[in-house]
Amino acid sequence: xxxxxxFASLALSAFITSCSDSESVxxxxxxxxxxxxxxxxxxxxxxxxxxxxxxxxxxxQAGGSEATCSTYRISLINNGPAIGAEERDWTLYFHSxxxxxxxxxxxxxxxxxxxxxxHRLTPTDAFSGIPSGxxxxxxxxxxxxxxxxxxxxxxxxxxxxxxxAQVIESxxxxxxxxxVLPITKNDPDNWKRVASDANTLATAASRxxxxxxxTEIIGDAGENWRGRIIPQPVSTTLxxxxxxxxxxxxxxxxxxxxxxxxxxxxxxIEQLGLAKGSNEAYPVEVAVAPSSFGGAVAGAYRLTVGxxxxxxxxxxxxxxxxxxxxxxxxxDLKSKTMPLAEVEDAPRFPHRGMFLDVGRNFHSKExxxxxxxxxxxxxxxxxxxxxxxxxxxRLEVPGLPELTEVGSQRCFDLEENHCLLPQLGSGxxxxxxxxxxxxxxDYVEILRYAAxxxxxxxxxxxxxxxxxxxxxxxxxxYRKLKDTDPAAASTYRLIDPKDDTEYLSVQFYNxxxxxxxxxxxxxxVGKLISExxxxxxxxxxxxxxxHFGGDEAVNILASGSFEVGPGDDPAKGNVTAEQxxxxxxxxxxCKKLIASGEVKAIDELGELYAKRVSKLVADAGIPTMxxxxxxxxxxxxxxxxLATEHSYVNSWAPLFWGGGDESVHFYETGFDLVQSHSxxxxxxxxxxxxxxxxxxxxxxxxxxxxxxFSYTPLNTAQLAELYPNRDGQGWTATSPAAEFAxxxxxxxxxxxxxxxxxDEAVEYQVFPRLLALAExxxxxxxxxxxxxxxQVFSAETKFMDKQALARDWQTFAAALGNKELRKLDRAGIAxxxxxxxxxxxxxxxxxxxxxxGLVLEYFDGDSWQPxxxxxxxxxxxxxxxxxxxGKRAGRAVSLETPKTLTAR
Numbered sequence: 001x002x003x004x005x006x007f008a009s010l011a012l013s014a015f016i017t018s019c020s021d022s023e024s025v026x027x028x029x030x031x032x033x034x035x036x037x038x039x040x041x042x043x044x045x046x047x048x049x050x051x052x053x054x055x056x057x058x059x060x061q062a063g064g065s066e067a068t069c070s071t072y073r074i075s076l077i078n079n080g081p082a083i084g085a086e087e088r089d090w091t092l093y094f095h096s097x098x099x100x101x102x103x104x105x106x107x108x109x110x111x112x113x114x115x116x117x118x119h120r121l122t123p124t125d126a127f128s129g130i131p132s133g134x135x136x137x138x139x140x141x142x143x144x145x146x147x148x149x150x151x152x153x154x155x156x157x158x159x160x161x162x163x164x165a166q167v168i169e170s171x172x173x174x175x176x177x178x179x180v181l182p183i184t185k186n187d188p189d190n191w192k193r194v195a196s197d198a199n200t201l202a203t204a205a206s207r208x209x210x211x212x213x214x215t216e217i218i219g220d221a222g223e224n225w226r227g228r229i230i231p232q233p234v235s236t237t238l239x240x241x242x243x244x245x246x247x248x249x250x251x252x253x254x255x256x257x258x259x260x261x262x263x264x265x266x267x268x269i270e271q272l273g274l275a276k277g278s279n280e281a282y283p284v285e286v287a288v289a290p291s292s293f294g295g296a297v298a299g300a301y302r303l304t305v306g307x308x309x310x311x312x313x314x315x316x317x318x319x320x321x322x323x324x325x326x327x328x329x330x331x332d333l334k335s336k337t338m339p340l341a342e343v344e345d346a347p348r349f350p351h352r353g354m355f356l357d358v359g360r361n362f363h364s365k366e367x368x369x370x371x372x373x374x375x376x377x378x379x380x381x382x383x384x385x386x387x388x389x390x391x392x393x394r395l396e397v398p399g400l401p402e403l404t405e406v407g408s409q410r411c412f413d414l415e416e417n418h419c420l421l422p423q424l425g426s427g428x429x430x431x432x433x434x435x436x437x438x439x440x441x442d443y444v445e446i447l448r449y450a451a452x453x454x455x456x457x458x459x460x461x462x463x464x465x466x467x468x469x470x471x472x473x474x475x476x477x478y479r480k481l482k483d484t485d486p487a488a489a490s491t492y493r494l495i496d497p498k499d500d501t502e503y504l505s506v507q508f509y510n511x512x513x514x515x516x517x518x519x520x521x522x523x524x525v526g527k528l529i530s531e532x533x534x535x536x537x538x539x540x541x542x543x544x545x546x547h548f549g550g551d552e553a554v555n556i557l558a559s560g561s562f563e564v565g566p567g568d569d570p571a572k573g574n575v576t577a578e579q580x581x582x583x584x585x586x587x588x589x590c591k592k593l594i595a596s597g598e599v600k601a602i603d604e605l606g607e608l609y610a611k612r613v614s615k616l617v618a619d620a621g622i623p624t625m626x627x628x629x630x631x632x633x634x635x636x637x638x639x640x641x642l643a644t645e646h647s648y649v650n651s652w653a654p655l656f657w658g659g660g661d662e663s664v665h666f667y668e669t670g671f672d673l674v675q676s677h678s679x680x681x682x683x684x685x686x687x688x689x690x691x692x693x694x695x696x697x698x699x700x701x702x703x704x705x706x707x708x709f710s711y712t713p714l715n716t717a718q719l720a721e722l723y724p725n726r727d728g729q730g731w732t733a734t735s736p737a738a739e740f741a742x743x744x745x746x747x748x749x750x751x752x753x754x755x756x757x758x759d760e761a762v763e764y765q766v767f768p769r770l771l772a773l774a775e776x777x778x779x780x781x782x783x784x785x786x787x788x789x790x791q792v793f794s795a796e797t798k799f800m801d802k803q804a805l806a807r808d809w810q811t812f813a814a815a816l817g818n819k820e821l822r823k824l825d826r827a828g829i830a831x832x833x834x835x836x837x838x839x840x841x842x843x844x845x846x847x848x849x850x851x852x853g854l855v856l857e858y859f860d861g862d863s864w865q866p867x868x869x870x871x872x873x874x875x876x877x878x879x880x881x882x883x884x885x886g887k888r889a890g891r892a893v894s895l896e897t898p899k900t901l902t903a904r
Contacts (some may be wrong), residue, residue: 034076040076040077040171043182045073046070047070049193049194056068060574062101069101070141070144071140072140073138073139082130087129088127090160091159092109092158093156095119100140108127117153149182150176151755152176155168193727202702206837207688207835211850226243228815230329231778232775233326238341242307243335250284251277252269252284258317258452268377273333282310283310284310285312286311287320289315292315298315298350299316301346305339305342317454318454351674352380352381352777353777354380354748354766355650356368357386359386365438374829377823378771379774380774383457384460387459393408395438399531404437407470410430411428411430412428419435447539447541451540457541458547459547460547461528463609464553468509471512492524494518495514500586504555506556516609544624558579610631625646629666638670647671650748651676654677672743674747675716676747676748676750679699680707681750684756688704698726705768705850705851709775712776713744714744771816821854835891845858859892
């Protein structure tokens with residue numbers, strides 16, 4: 001794994017050094033003084049709620065999507081010497097996940113969006129300087145809204161006339177607390193997207209109400225958690241008898257398991273502190289005996305925990321492996337005991353997946369291996385590895401060094417000969433998670449590590465959209481070779497140089513799509529498939545599935561959110577006619593292809609790409625090809641139109657937007673389905689409706705662990721009874737034909753990384769939600785309703801047994817809080833410590849958490865102390881929870897009024 005730049009020549013290294021070496025910039029220069037002395041704050045002023053007609057009209061004229069805009073402010077605070085009016089030879093660059101459409105309150109700067117999220121401000125002749133000790137507030141009209149503080153990005157930077165870039169030091173951080181002001185600072189309702197937003201803002205009082213609602217109805221879970229395995233087995237019997245004591249640890253004897261899997265289990269045992277090596281250790285005997293299971297599915301096992309030892313029998317290697325994990329799930333590390341048990345088990349789905357995006361921001365090999373450990377512990381068996389996107393290419397590919405020399409790095413090079421543009425808060429330097437890649441050896445190590453844990457790695461290289469890192473890299477290659485070897489220069493080129501189609505991608509790029517009409521595109525894809533397959537061969541791990549991505553190859557300016565301006569629809573942004581073309585509309589190569597009759601229209605190019613790639617995948621001997629919804633939406637018959645033996649779709653659209661109907665469409669066209677619905681299974685969504693939480697929220701304002709636990713993959717329509725849409729409103733859905741369930745091969749959690757910049761943020765977003773994902777992927781709950789074709793669900797229907805769901809959740813939550821969080825601590829997982837709920841009752845602070853077992857503390861003005869029932873309310877200024885091992889604290893809740901508590 002390479003986090004720092006790895007360049008092919010000393011000249012390239014010298015270039016990067018010249019870009020980032022602060023000593024090369026005069027300390028008297030304006031850029032150096034700004035970088036060293038300026039503080040910066042960012043804040044939302046007015047979030048769009050649809051009530052300001054003037055704002056909407058202004059937004060329409062500026063070309064905002066749906067004429068929906070908000071306003072926000074960047075304040076520059078000069079704590080150093082004055083910047084004089086004559087010092088105009090610098091440019092301020094900043095990142096914004098929303099398009100900044102206009103600078104509202106100043107003619108002293110020109111605003112431009114460079115590409116993607118990178119914007120810049122250039123001083124004009126009207127620039128009057130920035131006096132010492134004074135702030136400069138710059139107000140912007142921005143598209144859409146900013147409802148969570150993580151929308152804002154760090155690492156603003158200044159560039160001088162010679163192209164030297166320097167980060168403003170006060171913004172060179174991934175902790176936004178000091179540079180982002182609270183969303184509700186100017187308006188207590190500023191967290192709302194629309195005026196009718198019916199969500200409940202997370203406060204201590206609302207949390208208390210939510211966390212205690214079940215107990216008031218069904219009582220306490222008691223000690224049921226002690227025998228609860230996560231994920232829940234098909235059958236668990238707990239015989240009478242004293243718990244097994246594990247003070248001397250346990251010892252494992254395994255027959256029929258590969259050496260690597262045995263080593264993985266022993267590593268897990270050691271990690272949990274149960275490998276004492278004593279002669280009196282509790283013995284665990286493991287065997288693989290397919291004949292004793294008849295026609296059992298892969299992963300089935302039996303587990304017996306007796307007084308003098310345990311036995312695990314697997315129907316196959318994976319079953320034996322999972323049986324040991326279930327035994328370890330019974331262990332309570334606090335008491336070093338586990339109950340006697342008889343377990344019969346088999347998985348619900350063959351595909352139980354977790355997805356990690358390392359393209360938007362790079363994540364280390366170490367955090368990938370930690371994730372694989374926890375996937376194995378909870379019986380997840382598919383690791384979907386998103387290795388490329390617009391903002392980064394993350395795998396070394398022999399023969400195409402530019403992919404990592406250029407495409408894996410972000411720095412300040414507007415020509416992009418040496419790196420990609422800064423994006424997503426990376427700033428101008430390559431010393432953070434914006435840059436990095438896995439070497440061939442790293443990838444081989446990850447493959448073997450996963451295989452030892454019964455996990456298949458599914459590599460994804462997203463194309464034809466979301467491919468800017470590849471496009472820029474291959475253009476750099478073309479420029480390098482075009483004069484000396486023109487044929488080689490063109491071999492892997494991904495764009496038609498004569499294509500002048502104007503478009504805007506979902507992430508606001510105008511140059512990020514590879515061209516599906518060129519032979520060189522498929523030469524590139526074929527080369528990539530060949531090299532990745534070779535890595536799998538080296539690892540001794542077959543490449544079973546190729547995921548080609550395929551999502552979002554659209555021009556958003558051609559959507560119904562815009563019209564040719566000046567238009568008369570007040571809910572559509574004005575754009576030019578040229579901006580509303582479909583991707584590749586002006587490509588001579590595509591026009592030639594259409595003229596040949598191979599495709600009839602531009603609309604068929606996505607389908608063409610999928611078919612051609614499936615042929616490359618099949619020719620490489622890879623049995624399965626996968627895609628996101630968009631990539632195969634126009635395939636009418638997967639069995640006849642795609643060349644691979646098998647194919648599946650990750651169905652990701654939010655359920656309240658018709659995601660269930662989209663799943664049905666793919667079932668009807670012959671695809672297997674991996675249910676991946678974004679409003680329940682995207683872990684980049686916030687974990688509660690609190691602007692201080694991290695997350696994107698286009699699909700869900702919150703997805704907590706319970707919401708994921710409540711997901712029903714076979715009959716998603718019933719979820720309309722349980723959870724509202726992103727605006728807190730009800731929605732309806734209709735159950736499909738019963739046969740639909742036969743095409744659901746599994747479900748998968750996703751972590752996209754636009755606002756997940758660090759390894760610690762990965763763990764915060766994924767855990768403990770991953771355990772709820774594992775529960776639903778492995779076990780079908782009794783409260784999940786069978787499909788009745790045509791049954792309509794809504795917030796008003798009452799078909800579901802919500803008390804049964806509450807009881808199941810309560811036992812799961814108790815096992816999570818009392819047992820599993822401590823195991824995550826032992827593994828070094830920085831899971832999200834929940835924010836407490838609290839209310840004042842007389843002189844007492846009443847508190848609640850979503851799962852038990854964690855210690856609460858209060859701040860009395862001087863220090864943090866354990867919170868007990870004896871502590872008087874007036875002594876409490878703030879409260880917080882600590883991790884199960886007590887080493888980390890969650891966000892604090894401040895006592896603000898005698899009646900309520902609010903969180904910050």
